[in-house]
Amino acid sequence: MDLPDGRLRQRPAHVTATPVVAGVRLLAFRLTNREIGTRLHISETTAKFHVSGVMRKFGVRKRTEIVHQATLLGLA
Numbered sequence: 001m002d003l004p005d006g007r008l009r010q011r012p013a014h015v016t017a018t019p020v021v022a023g024v025r026l027l028a029f030r031l032t033n034r035e036i037g038t039r040l041h042i043s044e045t046t047a048k049f050h051v052s053g054v055m056r057k058f059g060v061r062k063r064t065e066i067v068h069q070a071t072l073l074g075l076a
Helices: 019-028 033-042 044-058 064-074
Strands: none
Touching: 019 033, 019 044, 019 064, 033 044, 044 064
């Protein structure tokens, strides 16, 4: 995705790891931690831990902000 000044938007390496992308895509479908855990074959607690980690990586406080940032980066 291009920025208004013509530069290409760069995806930070820590955000493009496959499990992170998978989790972000599931968040885009507005799934709960339990539903994410079920889809990824992990516990709800582990899913919650991973969602919190993604929130830290994106520097956001709400799940919807993760999806917004991921959309801007072309991940969702």
